[in-house]
Amino acid sequence: MAVTTSSSDDGKALTIAISGNFDFNVVQDFRKAYVGIDSAEIDVTIDMREAEYMDSSALGMLLNMKKHLGGDSADVRIINCRPQIKKILDISRFDKKFKID
Template identity: 50%
Template sequence: MAITSQPSADGQELTIVIRGRFDFASHQEFRDAYERVNVTPKRYQVDLRDTSYLDSSALGMLLLLRDHAGGDSAQIRLLNCSSDVRKILAISNFEQLFQIS
């Protein structure tokens, strides 16, 4: 499991990349990816291209990111979701809370 984050050049957007399993074991690493950056982004992208699995704790972590980013006014896009990941997000009605592409 590897989680990395990279702010855009202007600091307005933070991209978080998740590789491997996204589950409870990655909780602290995921929080660090958005809390321990030197910018305060207006937008977030979570790249799930290389995410092989996510569970209910991963869904909870995405909700924590949403709260951190401003709740209902948060701008968070979940990118490059596999069909399995997209299915889990759809069952959980996350398309109402996040932009999913």
């Protein structure tokens, strides 16, 4: 699976892990991973450790998610980015909208 989710024991943290290519092929799966959660209660983290590559459609998906979860009031962390993915996020100034590790 290119998109897998896991919750912490207390249910307050949701981690969405991406593996392989983060591109338009996972549009549906990625959306399913966060639709319906209560963003006021749950911290969302995107784990990019196994993501090899991302394109501009993935940037769009991340922004859509952020809007869905409440826009500026929702904190979303993106962690474990490889340098090339980090660079794409940097170029697109995603550090303004997300906490990037």
